[in-house]
Amino acid sequence: MSSSQSIHDAPAQAVALPTELAEINHDVLDDAILKKLIDPEVYYSFVQCRATGVPMEKQFADALAVSVREWAQSKGCIGYSHWFSPMRGPVHGEKLETFVGVDFDADRLVVALTGRDLFQTETDGSSFPNGGLRETHEAAAYIGWDTGSPPFVYRKTLYIPSAFVSWTGEALDQKTPLLRANMAVNEHALRLLHHLGDEATTEVVCNVGWEQEFFLIDRNMYLARPDLVAAGRTLLGAAPLRGQELSNHYFARLTPRVNRFMEEARERMWRLGISIRCTHNEVAPAQHEISPIFNMANLAADNNVLAMDVLRDLADEHDLTVLFHEKPFAGINGTGKHNNWGLNTDTGANLFVPGETEFESRRFVAFTAALLRGVNLHGDLLRCGVSTAGNDHRLGAQEAPPAIITVHLGAGLEQHFRDVAEGGPYGAYEGQHKEIEITAPVADIRASLEDRNRTAPFPWCGNRFEFRAVGGNQHIAFPLTMVNAGVADSLKAMCDEADAGKDIDQVIRDTIKENQGVLFSGDGYSEDLYQHADKWNLTHLESSPEAYETLTSDKNVALFVSLGIFNEREIAARQGVLQDAYVTEIGIEARALLRVLSTMIAPAAMQDVGSGEGAGFSSSLLDEKKELVAQLLASADALSDAIGGWPEDDLGAAASYAHEAIKPAMQAARDVADRLEDLVDAGRWPIPTYSDLIYNQ
């Protein structure tokens, strides 16, 4: 190999590859493959359609469909489905259609897929969460191919990633608003670059690298827990004798069963073009993480949903169950999904790298200033973006980012921003790395200039920001839409000022100064953060119901409408869908807990007490159990009463009631049940314990 050649230029066949690596991209119809399958003029027409949204001419679309179908057939497919993301968690929608058509002239079956079939299909929008945008008598909805996200083959079906809108053109899905928010970021980022003197860039894209955490537990144990089956989390359960306190699970080796699972998961995802790079054990026993290399936000969101599907399917095949819920077990680490977020240009620049030239340093400060403003003014939206019933168990609970959204730059960089705000030079923040000397024979380490802050909701990571507050069971498109909306609004505001004649450097300085309150590099789990939030008047929304209320504030409606992300009806619908999901989820939990207490826990505990009394024993243990059983019955009654008092006509009120009345009633009942679990005859305890669940891999 000549010195100018990189390892990537070496011919592929020169190096033997394990089959897993030989089959990467096997099942994804990306541009590289598509280009080989279709005529250049068809490809050109396709690329034009992707760039403009103007449909391909019929003969080109039909030719494209033939090639796509033949490619899918060669992978064993007999049919296809559009693959879309209704307004629910990361659970996609699909409707299988076959490649069988009818030639009515010859009156016989044929194998066919038309261009129209490939690009769109129609469905009933009223049976998906729609927030009133659809009704049973006005139900039409359309699903359209998102040509920015490549088709793929999974389970012998050709899947076509798609957007999902109502007959009125209003978004019924997670993807459409994200695509619109990406457009808004692109538009206003280009304006800002223009103000900074960049004439070459024609596109700014948002990149995302997610980190998916999850628990893997034995399937039979899972099935024996009605609470897990109904709610995805344990609603009761005493702490195990050993939890995560030894810190010996994080990055420890995988058990043989989980290792086999991970090997297959990686292989399957690679075939689908999902670039899984990292797999490891997480903090809690039975908890793990996978993450791919970042890609464009829209594709990253699709890949994440698909990866979750693969994990679910594989878990079944290994007699395991995967839990994505944000808090499946009390007292041990919950499950998040950090979203590493950044902006890149088509000229190859990363807008969040401090840079080496004056131009790059200024660009970095300008874009980071926009982010500071976005987080400061629109902390309510970022909080909404991560608000779910499940994620409320994490946020602000000393294990995950707090409910107050702040930005961590690191002490050195934060000072630099304060200096720039006072007129200091952009280029004063020098270098991007420092060296750490260990000792020979270990070579010096190249380290990031700033420390890591695991308590920060939005830390800078050297070339990107990490939105750490996203929940493990969320569809990431919605939180990303909120981030991009806040940032696009700020880019727009800065450019509007510059367009009106204000000096762009003054705009940058003022933006930092006015939004510096959002900078916090301290310990986000400490009291300091609350004092800081008070001092700078930062948004502090403790619970999801509070956050949802803010979605339709005048400020937020104006923002969404002006950026073209949501119209007024769409944002009201989204608010309703979120509130409804919150109420429904807590309703399921409350009823599941009541049933487990009434039909399993109370009878077992009463039998245990009865057998002790029957044998004529008297002891303080027996007395305590008796007392706890009485408390358990009373707390179950109280929970039942609380459920009975749920307001029904107003969704906002119902959501607040869930938070303020139902959750405390559930907690009170659970506390008693957990104390009983520590005392009652283990042979009588009717459901698997925490130890059974987390130490059975």
Ligand code: ADP
């Ligand atoms: P951590 O050490 O925080 O757990 P990981 O290595 O698990 O981080 O994940 C980091 C993620 O950030 C990866 O998905 C990686 O591809 C992504 N990432 C790296 N650079 C960028 C960037 N410029 N923009 C967006 N994401 C990025």
Ligand code: MG
């Ligand atoms: Mg990680």
